[in-house]
Amino acid sequence: MxxxxxxxxxxxxxxxxxxxxxxxxxxxxVVRTGRIEISKHVxxxxxxxxxxxxxxxxxxxxxxxxxxxxxxxxxIGNVSLLVLRPGSLLLQIRRDPTFAFELLQQLSGRIxxxxxxxxxxxxxxxxxxxxARSAFMLNAAAEYQRDSDRPPVSQ
Amino acid sequence: xxxxxxxxxxxxxxxxxxxxxxxxxxxxxxxFVQFALDHRYSICINGDGIDLAQLSLSHLVSDITPSLSLFxxxxxxxxxxxxxxxxxxxxxxxxxxxxxxxxVLPFLSVASGDQRIRIEHGHMYDDxxxxxxxxxxxxxxxxxxxxxxxxGFYDALHRFNNxxxxxxxxxxxxxxxxxxxxxPNENWIAGERECFREGAEASGSRGFDAVIFxxxxxxxxxxxxxxxxxxxxxxxxxxxxxxxIDDGRIWFGSVAELIKGDPFPMTTSDxxxxxxxxxxxxxxxxxxxxxxxxxxxxxx
Numbered sequence: 001m002x003x004x005x006x007x008x009x010x011x012x013x014x015x016x017x018x019x020x021x022x023x024x025x026x027x028x029x030v031v032r033t034g035r036i037e038i039s040k041h042v043x044x045x046x047x048x049x050x051x052x053x054x055x056x057x058x059x060x061x062x063x064x065x066x067x068x069x070x071x072x073x074x075x076i077g078n079v080s081l082l083v084l085r086p087g088s089l090l091l092q093i094r095r096d097p098t099f100a101f102e103l104l105q106q107l108s109g110r111i112x113x114x115x116x117x118x119x120x121x122x123x124x125x126x127x128x129x130x131x132a133r134s135a136f137m138l139n140a141a142a143e144y145q146r147d148s149d150r151p152p153v154s155q
Numbered sequence: 156x157x158x159x160x161x162x163x164x165x166x167x168x169x170x171x172x173x174x175x176x177x178x179x180x181x182x183x184x185x186x187f188v189q190f191a192l193d194h195r196y197s198i199c200i201n202g203d204g205i206d207l208a209q210l211s212l213s214h215l216v217s218d219i220t221p222s223l224s225l226f227x228x229x230x231x232x233x234x235x236x237x238x239x240x241x242x243x244x245x246x247x248x249x250x251x252x253x254x255x256x257x258x259v260l261p262f263l264s265v266a267s268g269d270q271r272i273r274i275e276h277g278h279m280y281d282d283x284x285x286x287x288x289x290x291x292x293x294x295x296x297x298x299x300x301x302x303x304x305x306x307g308f309y310d311a312l313h314r315f316n317n318x319x320x321x322x323x324x325x326x327x328x329x330x331x332x333x334x335x336x337x338x339p340n341e342n343w344i345a346g347e348r349e350c351f352r353e354g355a356e357a358s359g360s361r362g363f364d365a366v367i368f369x370x371x372x373x374x375x376x377x378x379x380x381x382x383x384x385x386x387x388x389x390x391x392x393x394x395x396x397x398x399x400i401d402d403g404r405i406w407f408g409s410v411a412e413l414i415k416g417d418p419f420p421m422t423t424s425d426x427x428x429x430x431x432x433x434x435x436x437x438x439x440x441x442x443x444x445x446x447x448x449x450x451x452x453x454x455x
Binding site: 007030031032033054061081092095096097098099101102105146 | 156158236261262264271275279280353354357359360361362363381393430
């Protein structure tokens with residue numbers, strides 16, 4: 001770890017874990033060089049949520065809400081990160097006001113992406129329900145037809 | 156609003172101050188725009204392009220008219236004009252939007268080649284602008300009156316303004332009693348105040364290879380912490396400077412030098428490819444074609 005006049009920089013080698021899901025810590029990071037894989041454990045499997053490029057930030061949920069990490073972050077290639085703690089985030093915003101603008105811009109982009117995914121998921125679920133309903137109706141109709149074609153037992 | 160873009164060829168200038176009667180290089184600006192068009196560069200006017208704070212409408216019309224028709228040709232040639240807002244045109248913040256090929260932005264992050272370059276006017280890091288906005292505004296308005304009297308009078312007032320800023324900073328530091336003795340920094344632009352270095356370092360620390368500012372009217376380059384390169388493209392009141400970006404490489408020099416010869420000349424096939432959007436077959440692919448045809452590929 002290196003602390004310059006103003007900034008705390010952390011470096012990670014390829015594949016190294018920056019933080020694990022469920023850990024408690026309160027830093028957020030800005031990617032200076034390299035790339036970051038964000039993944040989450042779902043049903044015993046690791047699911048890749050995103051790959052972040054230079055200039056992107058991550059870990060802001062723990063910093064802003066004080067909650068445990070909601071996902072795991074791992075380095076892809078050699079990575080250099082700018083580390084921001086609650087105090088240094090405010091200082092960074094004061095020294096570099098455009099950072100606040102970009103922070104909001106990226107968060108807004110992420111909300112938009114989530115909304116789009118949610119709409120697709122809801123539409124798919126709705127389509128699935130309709131399909132199941134149609135299949136059920138067809139099946140019932142076919143059974144009714146079969147029943148009506150069947151000769152009466154008395155004959 | 157898209158503040159992050161990819162541009163392989165871009166020219167950056169700042170503080171053109173069109174509409175200000177001190178803008179004495181009107182002809183050079185038209186030549187600059189024509190050069191960008193001829194050599195297929197997009198351009199970024201990095202703040203204070205139109206001097207709304209010290210505007211003379213008749214000057215604005217005569218300054219901008221020759222360039223306007225050229226601006227329209229940027230769209231026809233699939234080139235863009237970026238306009239980052241400065242303190243003399245801060246009213247344009249109400250118009251942050253993509254207007255055709257012109258993009259009005261608060262700042263610009265450019266990916267070129269494998270480099271990330273940050274372009275900002277820089278007034279957001281000016282201590283005087285942030286701490287004493289009213290005094291700053293008052294001086295700007297006094298400057299407007301002074302320009303109306305005579306450009307020479309304005310120049311004298313501008314020197315007084317710089318002395319006043321220096322005196323204020325000295326006063327704020329406890330009349331020099333509590334200020335650490337500054338070691339002259341050879342790796343910094345003469346005249347450029349420390350607040351701009353701090354701002355550029357804070358901005359550059361977020362994964363940028365270079366930071367380009369304007370605002371101070373002091374052209375020059377420096378290297379910041381962690382190896383981030385800093386450029387200030389000066390102003391068009393005197394000898395205008397420019398940063399030329401091509402595929403991640405950055406050239407810095409005066410506009411006069413730039414116009415004499417493109418620092419990153421394009422080959423004919425590059426020009427054809429950029430106009431038609433059809434890229435020539437890369438050599439490696441051509442080799443593969445030859446091999447498939449059974450031609451001898453030895454020596455390649």
